[in-house]
Amino acid sequence: MLDAGASSEKMWVVKSTASAGRSSSNPDLPRLRADLDAYMTKRRLRSTEQRRLIIDTFFDAHEHITIDSLLKQVRAIDSRVGYATVYRTMKLLADSGIVQEHKFGDGFTRYELNDEDHHHDHLICMECGKITEFEEPLIEELQARVAARYDFQVRQHKHELYGVCSDCQKPKKRRP
Amino acid sequence: MLDAGASSEKMWVVKSTASAGRSSSNPDLPRLRADLDAYMTKRRLRSTEQRRLIIDTFFDAHEHITIDSLLKQVRAIDSRVGYATVYRTMKLLADSGIVQEHKFGDGFTRYELNDEDHHHDHLICMECGKITEFEEPLIEELQARVAARYDFQVRQHKHELYGVCSDCQKPKKRRP
DNA sequence: ATTATTGCAAATATTTTGCAATAAC
DNA sequence: GTTATTGCAAAATATTTGCAATAAT
Numbered sequence A, B: 001m002l003d004a005g006a007s008s009e010k011m012w013v014v015k016s017t018a019s020a021g022r023s024s025s026n027p028d029l030p031r032l033r034a035d036l037d038a039y040m041t042k043r044r045l046r047s048t049e050q051r052r053l054i055i056d057t058f059f060d061a062h063e064h065i066t067i068d069s070l071l072k073q074v075r076a077i078d079s080r081v082g083y084a085t086v087y088r089t090m091k092l093l094a095d096s097g098i099v100q101e102h103k104f105g106d107g108f109t110r111y112e113l114n115d116e117d118h119h120h121d122h123l124i125c126m127e128c129g130k131i132t133e134f135e136e137p138l139i140e141e142l143q144a145r146v147a148a149r150y151d152f153q154v155r156q157h158k159h160e161l162y163g164v165c166s167d168c169q170k171p172k173k174r175r176p
Numbered sequence C: 001a002t003t004a005t006t007g008c009a010a011a012t013a014t015t016t017t018g019c020a021a022t023a024a025c
Numbered sequence D: 001g002t003t004a005t006t007g008c009a010a011a012a013t014a015t016t017t018g019c020a021a022t023a024a025t
Helices: A029-042 A049-060 A067-077 A083-096 A137-149 B029-042 B049-060 B067-077 B083-096 B137-149
Strands: A099-103 A109-113 A121-125 A131-134 A153-164 B099-103 B109-113 B121-125 B131-134 B153-164
Touching: A029 A049, A029 A083, A049 A067, A049 A083, A067 A083, A067 A109, A083 A099, A083 A109, A137 A153, A137 B137, A137 B153, A153 B137, B029 B049, B029 B083, B049 B067, B049 B083, B067 B083, B083 B099, B083 B109, B137 B153
Parallel strands: A121 A153, B121 B153
Antiparallel strands: A099 A109, A121 A131, A153 B153, B099 B109, B121 B131
């Protein structure tokens, strides 16, 4: 259940995300859907009602969504969808490469679109659970240099900063 | 069980570590043990035979050790030690701050000494499981700058590169 | 007609916990 | 003597899987 790498204290809960609603305006959606179609056709995977529903729901949902949240949204439309199907569908998306799986340490796997052009990493607030994305090309550059130094071929990486976000550093407002 | 952040393909197994045996020559050991003693005294935690055995074994073992491996070594000396005790003891070490927990994606939590002066991150080979440590102060610096940019107080971080190590890139040798 | 997919329940696998017995202080 | 700790078994928890039924090709 723990996954932050250092402390083993009671884990905070990731409650929200900084990019809620972003995906619905993501200009790469059509391309990603086309990639997915190609992947499914190539592998002779079938387009079922459940998959279409789960995938549509995921594409409309905010990033960093969990299986639980996704299943709830899916079941609001078709209550008979099993959670194994959601797991299997998200795995399919991950295998196709259009989705990334993240484990930010609250015990739930989160999913987001894999935007290869604009790679980003994450700041995770241990107080409120907010997830903020950051891009820092210089870090990527140095990282590549480190890998080269060890003659290591990087296939994926994880760079996550855990701490306290700006909002949570402020003293709590008292109700007047 | 998966934890690498992107693919959901069958997970590699982390088999070994680049720093095997290092800890026994780690010059910071006495300081870390003193820190631990102070922590335990302050919290009125008791020095039991089991804890002493587990802690001694851990300090002598290679870094990135798993609970399983640690328990096996401990039981070679005292076969009656329960695994819950090992879990609880490692949690104690993590809470005290002298140990860091890592999840590199093979389903096992790994433990290493938390060397605050020489912070390092990890390269994890997805083929052979080798874990290599690297230090890159410039990345730490940029990371601090990113955090400052978002007014984010970093408490811990994770920077892991997953890929193929130098050895595993070479074609496999055929037996003559 | 063939074969992928679904949904359910059961299985997995790691870590945690309740509790009575034991040992450290 | 009090209270932390242990060891065991059972629980908790997220994810995976076997399988018969169903649906897509």
